[in-house]
Amino acid sequence: MRDRVFARLISPLILVVAAGFFLLPQxxxxxxxxxxxxxxxxxxxxxxxxxxxxxxxxxxxDDQFGRALTLSLKLAVGTGLISLLLLVPTIVWVHLRLPRVRSTVEFMTILPYVIPAIGMVAGIMVIKPHARWFLDSDLSLIPFYVVLALPFTFRSIDSGLKALDLRTLVEASRSLGFGWTRTILHVIVPNLRTAILSCMFLTVAVVLGEYTIADVLLKRTFPAFMGEYRGSDPKGGYGLAILSLVVTTLIFMIIGLVSRPRSARRRRVKGAT
Amino acid sequence: MALIFTDPPGEGGAAAKAAAPFTSPRSWSWLGLMPFLAFLVLFLIVPAVSVFSQALRGEDGAFGFASMGEAFSGQNLDAFWFSITFSAGAAAVGAVFGTLLAYVAVSVTRPRWLRNAVTAFSGVAANMGGLPLAFAFLSLLGRQGLGTKLLSGLGFDLYAGDFGLGEVTGLVTVYSYFNIPLMLLVILPAIDGLKPSWKEACSSLGGNGLTYWRRVGLPILAPSILGGFILLFANSFSAYATAAQLTDNSKIVPLRIGFFLGGDVSVGEDAVGYALAAWMIVIMAIAMIFYWALRRRAERWQS
Known part of the structure; x- marks a missing residue:
């Protein structure tokens, strides 16, 4: 009885209030x-x-806009490519040779959560006087963004690999005479298309959202430009924020659609028939 | 930006263990991890260790705890209390409403698409943060905000009391925007794990709805709820971008670290900034250890 009251009256009320809270600010x-x-x-x-x-x-x-956007796009592409170069071979290796350390590696990928961006950038400020040749370049943000994106990118590649019969694929490829490089490039990567796509998209979202490191290091990325531009033209700054929000939302929606687990898709089909 | 990792750890671990390793265990295969480990060490561990190396150095450059002590006393201690207070508040609000909303999303079955819509939206909102979120709430609840005006039209003056977007009340409100959906995503598998048969068993033994929640439902959910609370706390405590655009309140620890790093301090004082960052890393580490442990505990009932 109480359950029915909850379902009929209280649930819709909670949903309406929640919708208000989440939509009104936007x-x-x-x-x-x-x-x-x-x-x-x-x-x-x-x-x-x-x-x-x-x-x-x-x-x-604004003449700074193009420069900031170009920098952020370069950072996004660089971060995505380096993430893939680093993660695909590593995770393939872990799945094949070191399955027992998989959860340890996973734990390492959430370390950026223990050392948040503001802590990381404090460390970068310590190193800066000793590594100006590297850190003075705007593109030096890339490796740090790779680290920040790790919890997301590791998961996308890892779950992509889990869905494959990796051992059979690799054994087949190796017995047909492929070396490791060609196995990864011509056998594994084509099978990981979805995971690689969502990995790239996720890094775009991370780079478009990262403000802390860029702000403290005074790098003029798109988010940093957005914050600065708001000072002179609030309406324009807010407009840019809406735009980046739309892009990020689209990215997460696409990933949600593409990387839905196969079992869930099958269940839906079964439910529909 | 919030990080979501909602699927249980070690999932697929069983499958991975079933497959025997290619080679004998005493091989050099761990060398394959070297590039990854080297990258992590170079770009995450080295910065983190550098923070501590600066924090543990006195004004004379010798090893000492003076800066760490200073960073945890006086105004800095006030800042930590302020940050812990609003983060705990934001985590509590997020945990309660996130759990409630997750329960609603699970129990309302009628429009079929509702649950998928709620989880999809949560995936987006939990990752929202930074500038757009700050701008959205500034235009809603700022002094000239749309919501502020609507409320005053209803006879309620939002700014009559001590409300402010940079104060505890405001920060809890703004951070709830990503905390509630994050909690929903974390708690949803646990709520899904509550089996209807337990409820039936409870009522056939003479218990009512209240007994069920008090004796069965909540105890089973407790580790997940507590784990979610800690995750939300850590998430709120370390947020920089949103806070930086909302306010210049130097009682917010990440902003305070930012001010020290920005160089608006005298020589020798910058060690205090690094000490603040070091304390923050310590607090985050403790929170994440608890979260990890609670998550393992919570998995027991999820199958």
């Missing part, structure tokens, strides 16, 4: 960025007036 940001009316002058009657994308265009035309 709507407020959208309105602030794109509607050219101050909150103080806002009435129910002019709710739909003076919406425009102009603040976004003016942010795009």
């Amino acid at each position: 709507f407020a940001m959208l309105r602030f960025a794109l509607q050219n009316i101050q909150v103080i002058d806002l009435r129910w009657s002019n709710m739909f007036e003076k919406w425009s994308l102009a603040p976004l265009w003016s942010a795009f035309s």
Whole structure:
């Protein structure tokens, strides 16, 4: 009886309140960025007036915008490629030769959680005077972003490999005369397409969201530019935030669709029939 | 940015163990891990150790705990208390509402798509943080915010009391945006693990709904809820980007570390900044050890 009351009345109420909490801030940001009316002058009657994308265009035309976006894209591509180069061989190796250390390796990949970005950047500041030749370059952020993305990227590659019959694939490839490099490039990688794709997407999301290290090291990445630009043009800054949010959301949605476990997909099919 | 790792650890461990290693155990196969380990050491462990090496050095450059002590006293101690308070508050709110929402998502079966929609959205929201989140709440609950105006239209002055986006109340509200969905994702497998037969067994033994939750449901969920709480605490405690855009409140430890690193301090004082970072790493390590242990404990009922 109580269960029924919960299902009929309280659950919908909780869902509505939750939807409000999660959607209102987004709507407020959208309105602030794109509607050219101050909150103080806002009435129910002019709710739909003076919406425009102009603040976004003016942010795009700032001469720093292109440079910041290019840097972040370079960082994203670099971070994605190095993550793959590092992780695919390592995890293949762990699955084949060292299955017992798998959970130890997994534990190591969540270390960036123990040493959060602000702790990591404190360490970088200590090293900086001794490694200027490296750290003065903007692209020196790449290895640190690889580390920050590890908890995500490790999982995507690891679960991709779990779904394969790796031993059979490797034995077949090796007995047909392929060396390790060709086995990985021509046998494993094609079978890991989905996992590699989500790994790349995840690093894009991580790079687009990373602010701490860039801010402290004064690197002008896209998020850093966004924070700075807000100072001179709040509407434009908020518009850029919406844009990066849309991109990140799309990324997570695509990953959610692509990397849904096969068993879940099968269950859905079964449920539908 | 929040990190989600919701699937139980060692999953697939069974499968992995079943497959015997290719070669004899006394081989050189561990060498294959070297590139990965070297990378981690170079870009994560070396920075972390450097933080401690600076933190454990006195003004004269000799080894000592003076900076660590200073970082845990006076204004710095106030900052730690402030950060621990709001992080614990944010974790509590996130744990309670995340669990509630997860229970609703599981128990409401009617629109079939609802559960998938809720989990998909949570995956996005749990990873949201940084600037966009700060901007969204500034435009909703800032002094000139849309929500602030709506509330005042209803006769409620949000800023009458000590509300502020950089204060405990504000930070708990803003951080709930990623904490609640993160909790939902962490707790969902545990709630799924509650078997209907346990409820039936409880009621056939004469217990009502309350007895079930008090004697069966909550004790089984307890390790997962506590683990989630700790994860949320760590998540809130270490967040820098969101806080940095919301406020310049130097009582927030990550921001305080940032100010020290930014160089707005006198010579010799920068060791205190590193000591703050060192304490933070210590606190995060303790939290993560507890989380890891609780997660292992929670898996017992998930099959």
